[in-house]
Amino acid sequence: xxxxxFTFLLIPILCSCTGSVASFEFEDYKWNNSSPIEMNFExxxxxxxxxFLDVRSIFGIPYKIISLNFTLVKPNGxxxxxSKELNFNEENLDCSGDFCDQKVLILKNLKLEEGKYYLTxxxxxxxxxxxxxxxxxxxxx
Numbered sequence: 001x002x003x004x005x006f007t008f009l010l011i012p013i014l015c016s017c018t019g020s021v022a023s024f025e026f027e028d029y030k031w032n033n034s035s036p037i038e039m040n041f042e043x044x045x046x047x048x049x050x051x052f053l054d055v056r057s058i059f060g061i062p063y064k065i066i067s068l069n070f071t072l073v074k075p076n077g078x079x080x081x082x083s084k085e086l087n088f089n090e091e092n093l094d095c096s097g098d099f100c101d102q103k104v105l106i107l108k109n110l111k112l113e114e115g116k117y118y119l120t121x122x123x124x125x126x127x128x129x130x131x132x133x134x135x136x137x138x139x140x141x
Contacts, residue, residue: 020054022119022138029058031130036122039138043075043112051107053084053121054137059098061088061132067124070106075115082107083124099134112140 021041031037065085072080084106093100119138123130 020137020139024136026133026135029132029134031123031133033123033125033127033129036120037136039119039121039136040116041119041138041140042116043114045112045114047112048109049112049140050105051110052139052141053104053106054135054139055086055102055104055133056135056137057088057093057100057102058132058134059095059100061100063130063132064088066130069122069124071120072107073118075113075117080107103139 022039024037024039065087067083067085070080070082070084074080084104086102086104088100088102092102094102121136
């Protein structure tokens, strides 16, 4: 009985180390070029984490590379602006059936503070709606 209780006590502790902190699902698998994505998450304590963007797309997305602009606003109001590329070449994708996943490191060794964070993502393909994107998930590890 003690082993059973200990196992259930340990699971939440292990799960709290990494995981999805925010997500965004694209309606009709389309990202309108004039609509930046806003994702919010909260940190409960001061710690250093890596921040990843987990991207789910349809198999055969019509783009090879999409450049993204990010703005992260920390609880103290400080803004971090940066850019990353999503590469949809087959070697970067983990495909299963009709959809593919890729995990992209967007910020390494981010020093988190207690409080709420605001992340805005926009793409650089002007005047083009992007088709084939299903979901963005923000993951900290």
